[in-house]
Amino acid sequence: MRQEKSKTNQTISGSQTLDQLLSNRLDCRSDFHKTELTLFADYSKPPQVDGVPLNYNPPKAYDSPFIQGDFGSGVVTIRKGEQKLLLDFTKE
DSSP: OOOOEEEOOOOEEOOOOHHHHTTEEEEEETTTTTTEEETTOOOOOOOTTTEEEEEESOSSEEEEESSSTTTTTEEEEEEEEEEEEEETTOOO
């Protein structure tokens, strides 16, 4: 088993079982964040976080108190208090 310290001082375990290596699957677990990332080297499935596949078509590209934007719309709204900036990347 190989262990390394990451930049955030968390331990990363690099051991894999023979079954995982033969199945082209890599599981990375973070004890610090209490989460697991699964990658498939043969691209048979999308990457998974805690067993849930990544969503490549989310409804929102930006969804925070300050930035809003629908995925693929090309329009982003930035707000701070009463100020608002609309960025429209669909127009030249």
